[in-house]
Amino acid sequence: MDEYDDLPEVDALLRAEKKHEWISEPRFKRMFNDIEDGLQGVLGKGKYEWVDRRVFDQVFDRSTLLAVHKLMQKxxxxxxxxxxxxxxxxxxxxxxxxxxxxxxxxxxxxxxVFKGLAKYIDGDPRFKGLSRRHRELVNIWVRKEFRNLRRMRNHGLRVPEPLDNLKNVLIMEYIGDDKGPSPRLKEISVDNPYEVFEELLDFIAINWHNCDLVHADFSEYNILLNDDELWVIDAGQSVTRQHPSAEEFLVRDVTRIVDWINRQGHNVDLAESLARVLDDPVPEASRASGGD
Ligand SMILES: Nc1ncnc2c1ncn2[C@@H]1O[C@H](COP(=O)(O)OP(=O)(O)OP(=O)(O)O)[C@@H](O)[C@H]1O
Ligand SMILES: [Mg+2]
Known part of the structure; x- marks a missing residue:
């Protein structure tokens, strides 16, 4: 845990100043010099001017920088x-x-940030008996997102391919183009909302029946539209069906997507949609199923 984490708010300014003193420690300075060019623009040298000091300070504590460094070396x-x-x-x-x-x-x-998250990990048998210490919890969370994405892909679902993870850093397939990431469903209007709705219900059903998972934060904020393809992202909180709240999360996911389609001018019934997810025979996975 960061040694300044528990100081009261009034010390925030002081804390901000002290926070990165570690960068001048010789061993970290060497590491930082190594990767500085890889963090474009940190000290104003790179192509990009975006990484203002605040973003840098917020994201790259020493352990994160070390993880990024290792991933760069790899x-x-x-x-x-x-x-x-x-x-x-x-x-x-x-x-x-x-x-x-x-x-x-x-x-x-x-x-x-992580105070509210324990409930998505307790009760998932894959993560039994792991330490609850905070940083460890974040690392578990990242591994959980990695494994959830991999399991979904193994069952043919369109989610970003997870490529690597180390500590609190997850590398995955980029969904977007040169101009930027694909827009979220929230930000755009589609001409075929009912087809989109059906595809999303199918996603929920395949995830439930074939992957044994529930996304648990399924909404127009976590769905990207790349050309005509829907991509579901943000699977850190997804849990297996054994989780005691799995059904509750499933109902919530379906509710959000029914609310979405009804805001597009349709009149879809929640109970019917839920029954469709639970009853429909689910097509066999198109991708070979691997471990997760
Ligand atoms: N693989 C990806 N390719 C392109 N953009 C992405 C990708 N993953 C995430 N994003 C962008 O980053 C945003 C945040 O990602 P994500 O939802 O996974 O993180 P989060 O911290 O859980 O966010 P939130 O709290 O807003 O749900 C997404 O809304 C999307 O715009
Ligand atoms: Mg999100």
């Missing part, structure tokens, strides 16, 4: 180019590898 990241989004739990960056662009999701390691 060849998984060449440069971290610019932030795509800042979510509740993470910053997502556009990054470049020698194979092309990737999305790098870096989870915040501050305490407040």
């Amino acid at each position: 060849g998984q990241i060449e440069t971290i180019d610019y932030p795509i989004a800042r979510g509740k739990e993470a910053h997502v960056f556009h990054a470049t590898t020698n194979h092309g662009p990737v999305a790098v999701k870096i989870f915040h390691t501050t305490n407040a």
Whole structure:
């Protein structure tokens, strides 16, 4: 845990100043110099001017920087180019590898963010008996998102391919083009909303029956539209059907998507949609199922 994490708010300014003193410690300075060019623009040298000091301070504590450094040494990241989004739990960056662009999701390691998250981990048998210490919890969360994405892809669902993860850093397939990430369903209007709705119900059903998972934060905020393809993102909170609240999460996911289609001028019934998810025979996975 960061030694300044527990100081009261009034010390925030002081804390901000002290926070990165560690960068001048010789061993970290060497590491930072190594990767500085890879964090485009941090000290104003790179192509991009985005990484203002605040983004840097918020995201790259020493442990995160160490993880990024290792991933760079491994060849998984060449440069971290610019932030795509800042979510509740993470910053997502556009990054470049020698194979092309990737999305790098870096989870915040501050305490407040993860207080509400334990309920998505307790009760999932895959994560039994793991330490509840905070940083460890964040790392588990990232591994959980990695595994959930992999399991969904193994069953043919359209989610970003998870490529690597280390500590609080997750590397995945980038959904977007040169101009930026694909828009979220929330931000656009589609001409075929009912088809979109049906495809999303199918996603929920395949995830439930074939992957044994419930997304648990399914909404127009976590669905990207790339050309005509729907991509579901943000699977950190997804849990298996054994989780005691799995049904509750499933109902919530279906409710959100029914609310969405009804806002597009349709009159879809929640109970019917739920029955469709639970009853419909689900087509066999198109992708070979691997481990997760
Ligand atoms: N693989 C990706 N390719 C392109 N953009 C992405 C990708 N993953 C995430 N994003 C962008 O980053 C945003 C935040 O990602 P995500 O929802 O996974 O994080 P979060 O911290 O859980 O966010 P929130 O709290 O807003 O749900 C997304 O809304 C999307 O715009
Ligand atoms: Mg999200």
